[in-house]
Amino acid sequence: MRLIQLAFGCLLVAIAGGIVNADAIYKWRDENGKIHFGDKPPVSGESTPVTVKPNVYHAPPIEGKAGAGYRREKVVMYSTKRCGYCKKARAYFKRNAIPYVEYDVETSRKGKRDFKRMGGKGVPIILIGKRRLNGFSEAGFSEIYQGSIN
Known part of the structure; x- marks a missing residue:
């Protein structure tokens, strides 16, 4: 099962990167019961077209303003203690001397x-003024944090 997930993941990466020029993705089961994915249907046997939906989320704006004396808007993180991405965000904030408020x-x-x-x-949810970041990546955070300079 892990191998199938890995193969499917590689296929999605290839499609996203433009390596595979496919109009559709097909799924089929071979004579041994193994599931396959490809940009062309199998020569023999039946296949099912697969629809891939991107994971995109547009958050509603969150109200809030930076307090007096802030160069940047306040950073607020909603997290849990056991969340790996929350730990990465905390380490990033510490490494870059970014003050933040955290709520578990x-x-x-x-x-x-x-x-x-x-x-x-899911966590973390990071708010910077009216901007919202679901999850954490250094690039994603930097993009919205840089835009918060007063």
Whole structure:
């Protein structure tokens, strides 16, 4: 099963990178029961077209302003202690001397309440003024953080 997931993941990366020029992706099971994915249907046997939907989320704006004396807008992170991406965000903030406020969505009353109000599905949720980042990547954070200079 892991091999199938890996193969499918590689196929998606290839498609996203423009390596495979395909109009459709096909899924089929061979005579041994093994599942295959490809940009062409098999010569013999039946296949099913697969629809790939990108994972895109457009967050509603979150109200908030930077306080007096801030060069940048306040960074707020909703997280959990066991979240790997939350740990990466904390390390990044520390390495880059970025001040932030953190609310644990499992143990903090405010964290739980805000997370529910925002329709949170996963952590971290990082707010920079009116901007929202679901999850964490250095590139994604830098993009919205650089835009928050007053």
